[in-house]
Amino acid sequence: xxxxxxxxxxxxxxxxxxxxxxxxxxxxxxxxxxxxxxxxxxxxxxxxxxxxxxxxxxxxxxxxxxxxxxxxxxxxxxxxxxxxxxxxxxxxxxxxxxxxxxxxxxxxxxxxxxxxxxxxxxxxxxxxxxxxxxxxxxxxxxxxxxxxxxxxxxxxxxxxxxxxxxxxxxxxxxxxxxxxxxxxxxxxxxxxxxxxxxxxxxxxxxxxxxxxxxxxxxxxxxxxxxxxxxxxxxxxxxxxxxxxxxxxxxxxxxxxxxxxxxxxxxxxxxxxxxxxxxxxxxxxxxxxxxxxxxxxxxxxxxxxxxxxxxxxxxxxxxxxxxxxxxxxxxxxxxxx
Ligand code: SF4
Numbered sequence: 001x002x003x004x005x006x007x008x009x010x011x012x013x014x015x016x017x018x019x020x021x022x023x024x025x026x027x028x029x030x031x032x033x034x035x036x037x038x039x040x041x042x043x044x045x046x047x048x049x050x051x052x053x054x055x056x057x058x059x060x061x062x063x064x065x066x067x068x069x070x071x072x073x074x075x076x077x078x079x080x081x082x083x084x085x086x087x088x089x090x091x092x093x094x095x096x097x098x099x100x101x102x103x104x105x106x107x108x109x110x111x112x113x114x115x116x117x118x119x120x121x122x123x124x125x126x127x128x129x130x131x132x133x134x135x136x137x138x139x140x141x142x143x144x145x146x147x148x149x150x151x152x153x154x155x156x157x158x159x160x161x162x163x164x165x166x167x168x169x170x171x172x173x174x175x176x177x178x179x180x181x182x183x184x185x186x187x188x189x190x191x192x193x194x195x196x197x198x199x200x201x202x203x204x205x206x207x208x209x210x211x212x213x214x215x216x217x218x219x220x221x222x223x224x225x226x227x228x229x230x231x232x233x234x235x236x237x238x239x240x241x242x243x244x245x246x247x248x249x250x251x252x253x254x255x256x257x258x259x260x261x262x263x264x265x266x267x268x269x270x271x272x273x274x275x276x277x278x279x280x281x282x283x284x285x286x287x288x289x290x291x292x293x294x295x296x297x298x299x300x301x302x303x304x305x306x307x308x309x310x311x312x313x314x315x316x317x318x319x320x321x322x323x324x325x326x327x328x329x330x331x332x333x334x335x336x
Contacts, residue, residue, distance in 0.1 A: 001025070001123040001130070002075075005051035013043065019174065025053070026175035029134045055131045070131055074100070074124060078117055080153055082128035084135070091146035092136060096128040098163050099154025104188055106222045108211075108255060108291055111153040119159040125166035128152075129176070148178065150185045151207070157185075157193025164197075167204060180204050186251065189228045194236035198243050206240055207249040207281075208233060212259045213267035221258065230271070241277050253283040254294035254302060261298070265305035272311045280306065280313035 010017055017039070024036040033039070033048040057070040068084045083095040102109070103116035129148055136143040148170065150156040156163045167183055170176040184205035187193055197206065210230075212218035218225040237248050252268065254260045272278045282303070285293040294302070306313050 001053060001055075001127050002051045003121075003123045006047065009043070009046050009050050017043070022172070022175040025130070026170075026172075026177070029130065029137050031055075031134055055127050057131055059135075068135075070128075072128065072131070074120075080120065080124075080128075082131065082152055084132045087147075092132070092143055093147040093149060094129055094132045094145050095149050095152050096125055097152035097154055098125060098150055098156040098159045102154045103158070104155055104222065104224045106188065106209075106224075107289070108221060108253060108285060110289075113289070114153075119162060120154070122162045122165040122169065125162060126169055129166075129170060133176075145178065147182045147184070149183075149207075155188055155190060157187045157190040157197070160193055160196060164200065167202065171202070184249070186249075188222055188224050189233040190224075191228050191232050191236045194233070194240060198236070198240040203244060203246065205246060205249070206237070207251060208237065210250040210268075210280075211252055211255075212264065213271040214264070217259050217264065221255070234271070234274070237278075238275065241275065245277070247277045247279055249279055249281050251281050251283060253285045254299055255285050256292040256294045256298065258291065260294040260302055262301060262305055265302045266309070269306055269309035269311045272313075273309060276312075278312070280311060281316055282306075282313050283316045 006021065010021070020038045021036070024030050024038060028035070030036055031053050033044045033053060036044055036047075039047075056073045058073075060069045060071070062068065066086045070082050070084075072080050072082060074080065078100045080097040080100055082097060085093045085095065087093055097120065099119050100117035101114040102111045105112040105115075129145060133145050136145065148167075150163060163185065167180075167185075170178050171180050171183070180203040184207050185197065186207035186209060188209045194206065197204075209222070210218070210233075211221050213230060215225065215229050218230065240246075241248060250272065252259070268280065272280055284299075285291065287293060303313075303315075
């Protein structure tokens with residue numbers, strides 16, 4: 001959806017047209033301007049020509065049926081991915097991309113291997129949510145999008161304005177109306193971004209891709225960690241907690257012989273026990289290169305340390321790894 005073109009088309013129209021358009025797009029979830037019966041025919045035709053609502057996507061269902069990936073082709077032919085996850089409690093979480101590719105090159109990530117192509121526009125981020133909202137509405141018993149997480153391709157804080165613009169638009173009461181607490185933004189630890197985010201007056205959740213509590217181990221996995229030591233990230237996170245009083249999730253993907261020994265778990269425990277609002281999301285690694293997932297035994301030992309040290313943690317097994325829709329696997333690949 002091209003907001004610039006929509007706004008240009010509205011030039012000279014009465015002010016209430018924007019409200020009508022928001023209602024048509026976000027409430028009625030139209031996918032063609034012909035369905036916007038609240039707009040005059042001439043305007044519908046102009047919008048159809050200049051700012052079509054079609055989203056060019058190919059859906060790939062996981063065999064377990066809990067995850068659906070969509071490969072979206074953008075107007076310039078570049079490709080991104082977005083994922084719909086059916087949570088255990090029946091809620092629908094949409095994982096969105098914020099960039100085409102990513103410049104950060106984390107060793108465990110398929111997106112990082114693509115390199116950076118470009119930032120997504122606000123409308124391209126919103127489209128990923130609308131795609132799923134339209135799909136869910138079509139079901140025999142219509143469902144809706146309950147949560148939106150910025151954990152797809154790209155580093156959201158390196159496309160800050162468009163990410164925040166999309167969140168604000170989707171949070172708008174008269175439009176899509178998803179409450180701020182139902183959004184989560186995950187960052188590789190861009191400290192300036194965390195600080196800026198803290199100043200937003202929104203109760204949006206923050207997640208940190210941590211993957212190691214020790215700077216050397218972290219740098220071996222995430223080149224960006226050289227610029228942002230753990231200490232600096234934690235100090236920015238603490239400011240966020242002070243301002244919002246919200247819990248912060250630290251993602252930790254267990255990789256064999258890299259970050260999964262007892263010492264790594266102890267370092268993590270020491271760091272996590274500094275604030276009761278920190279919690280860990282322990283993830284199984286979906287191999288996307290030379291690195292391997294931790295063995296069941298190493299995972300058990302790691303978890304035992306966390307339990308012994310009273311670290312608050314949840315475990316995420318990858319739903320969707322068979323369609324490469326799991327964390328760190330989004331690489332814009334279509335079905336074979
Ligand atoms: S894990 Fe995130 S920040 Fe790292 S390369 Fe992948 S998309 Fe970029």
